[in-house]
Amino acid sequence: MKDHKYGKYIMWGVTAFLVIVACTMVAVMLVRWQTVRSVLDMIGEILAPITYGAVLAYLMSPIYNRLQSWLQILLAKPVPKETKRASLSKGLATFGSLVFLIAVIVGLFSMILPTVIESIMGIVNSVPSYVQRISGWIETIFANNPQLETTVLDAYQHGVDRLMEWVQSTANWMPNLETALNSVYSGIMGVVNVTKNSLIGVIVMIYLLNLKDTLTAQAKKLVYGLFPLGTANDLVDKCRFVHKVFGGFILGKLIDSLIIGILTFIIMSLLRMPYTMLISVIIGVTNIIPFFGPFIGAIPSALLLLLVSPKQCLIFLVMILVIQQFDGNILGPKILGDSTGLSSFWVLFSILFFGGILGPVGMIIGVPTFAVIYRLISESVEKRLAKKNLPTATDEYRGLKHVDEDKKTLIR
Numbered sequence: 001m002k003d004h005k006y007g008k009y010i011m012w013g014v015t016a017f018l019v020i021v022a023c024t025m026v027a028v029m030l031v032r033w034q035t036v037r038s039v040l041d042m043i044g045e046i047l048a049p050i051t052y053g054a055v056l057a058y059l060m061s062p063i064y065n066r067l068q069s070w071l072q073i074l075l076a077k078p079v080p081k082e083t084k085r086a087s088l089s090k091g092l093a094t095f096g097s098l099v100f101l102i103a104v105i106v107g108l109f110s111m112i113l114p115t116v117i118e119s120i121m122g123i124v125n126s127v128p129s130y131v132q133r134i135s136g137w138i139e140t141i142f143a144n145n146p147q148l149e150t151t152v153l154d155a156y157q158h159g160v161d162r163l164m165e166w167v168q169s170t171a172n173w174m175p176n177l178e179t180a181l182n183s184v185y186s187g188i189m190g191v192v193n194v195t196k197n198s199l200i201g202v203i204v205m206i207y208l209l210n211l212k213d214t215l216t217a218q219a220k221k222l223v224y225g226l227f228p229l230g231t232a233n234d235l236v237d238k239c240r241f242v243h244k245v246f247g248g249f250i251l252g253k254l255i256d257s258l259i260i261g262i263l264t265f266i267i268m269s270l271l272r273m274p275y276t277m278l279i280s281v282i283i284g285v286t287n288i289i290p291f292f293g294p295f296i297g298a299i300p301s302a303l304l305l306l307l308v309s310p311k312q313c314l315i316f317l318v319m320i321l322v323i324q325q326f327d328g329n330i331l332g333p334k335i336l337g338d339s340t341g342l343s344s345f346w347v348l349f350s351i352l353f354f355g356g357i358l359g360p361v362g363m364i365i366g367v368p369t370f371a372v373i374y375r376l377i378s379e380s381v382e383k384r385l386a387k388k389n390l391p392t393a394t395d396e397y398r399g400l401k402h403v404d405e406d407k408k409t410l411i412r
Contacts, residue, residue, distance in 0.1 A: 048193075048197045048201075049196075049197045049200035049201050049204060050201075050204055051201075052197050052198055052200070052201025052204070052205075053200070053201040053202070053203070053204025053205045053207070053208060054204070054205075054208060055201075056101070056201055056202065056204075056205040057204070057205040057208035057209050057212065058247070058250075059250075059251065059254075060097045060100075060101060060205065060209065061209065061212065062247075062251065063096075063097050063100055064093050064094065064096075064097045064209050065093075067092070067093035067096045067097065068089050068090060068093040071088075071089035071092050071093060072085065072086070072089050075088060075089060090210055093209075094206055094209050094210055097209060098202070098206065101202075101205075115277035115278070220236060223235055223236060238376065241372070241375065242372050245368045245371050245372055245375075246365075246368045246372075249367060249368040249371075250364075250365075250368065252335045253288055253290070253364075254288065255335055256287070256327065256331060256332055256335045257284050257285070257287040257288045257293075258284060259331060259335075260283060260284055260287045260323060260327055260331070261280050261281065261283055261284020261285075261287070262280075262284075263323060264279065264280045264283045264284065264319075264320075264323060265277065265280035267319055267323070268280065268316075268319075271312075271315065271319070273305065273312055273315075273316065274304075274305070274308050274312075275301075275304055275305070278304075279301040279304065279305075279316075282297045282300065282301050283297045283298070283301065283320070285297070287327070288364055289351070289360070289363045289364055290347060290351060290363075290367050291347055291348055291351055292351060292363065294320065294324045294327075298316075298317065298320045301316065301320075302316055302317055302320075341371060341374075341375070342367065342370065342371050342374060346370060346374065347367055349370070350366040350367050350369070350370030350371075351363050351366050351367065353366065353370070354366030354369060354370070390403065
């Protein structure tokens with residue numbers, strides 16, 4: 001093509017054609033976004049078992065790697081042949097990882113689920129007493145202003161009446177039998193699908209744990225076969241960085257949230273607060289979401305305690321404030337370190353942006369995803385600045401007016 005008389009023009013034409021096709025596809029996707037979204041949802045549902053398995057394999061890979069390396073040393077004398085020892089250590093490491101996963105799931109469900117269900121049933125049964133208690137608080141607060149008291153009580157009673165009407169109409173299943181059956185059927189099918197995808201996902205996890213070295217080698221072979229050596233090395237280095245950011249952040253955040261949940265449970269037990277297990281689970285789970293997680297978990301938990309005792313609600317809010325200060329300034333940095341390299345503003349931006357697109361999942365993966373994008377853009381900009389013989393440090397551009405085009409100097 002380089003020696004062809006019109007080779008350069010042909011390449012320009014092909015490039016222009018591909019750009020037009022890409023722009024057309026983007027325009028069609030934006031115009032037909034609902035259709036595209038439904039297709040993506042269908043593909044996501046089909047690939048759900050693979051996704052579950054990949055996530056489980058990624059989370060379990062540190063345990064698998066530790067077990068495998070430990071077994072390689074342990075089996076060095078009993079199994080001197082290297083290939084046989086490697087195969088045996090892989091199988092045992094896979095079995096050990098599976099046992100660990102099952103033990104964690106069974107342990108969590110057996111310890112937490114009964115207490116959480118009991119707490120929820122207690123809340124439901126206590127609703128009438130909570131309604132009366134709130135009415136008493138309103139009367140006490142507005143005792144010196146009868147007119148305002150009457151207005152507030154009327155509004156509160158109206159809200160309670162509407163709530164009770166909704167509960168009674170929902171409970172009256174005869175007129176809404178078809179809707180109730182459809183809801184039950186949808187719920188059952190949802191549980192069945194999640195269970196099916198989870199079981200298949202565990203099988204996929206087992207395959208991926210055993211094949212991850214082979215799949216990684218095949219991916220590197222493909223990259224080095226398709227791209228020039230410099231580009232391939234750069235791409236492999238970028239993949240290592242992505243793995244480091246995601247692995248460090250997600251695994252670290254899970255450990256951090258587990259510790260915060262346990263710490264919340266211990267302190268609430270010592271303070272003899274109600275709904276200890278339920279609130280500890282809420283705080284631990286929502287703490288996985290950076291920045292907003294503590295508030296998301298603390299608000300409904302505080303409302304639960306407010307129904308029981310305003311004093312305990314206030315103590316709980318102070319406790320959460322202290323725990324989150326400990327987490328943000330001591331525990332979190334110790335576990336996560338500087339795994340993302342983002343400032344507080346970009347953390348907030350990434351959570352809001354990806355959370356708006358992907359929901360709760362986006363709020364969890366938004367920070368490491370944006371950290372990767374930020375790093376790639378920064379490296380690209382710094383390379384272009386270096387080619388222009390301009391400084392790459394951000395501080396050099398504070399108060400900059402313009403750059404001298406001839407001397408390549410910064411004018412302030």
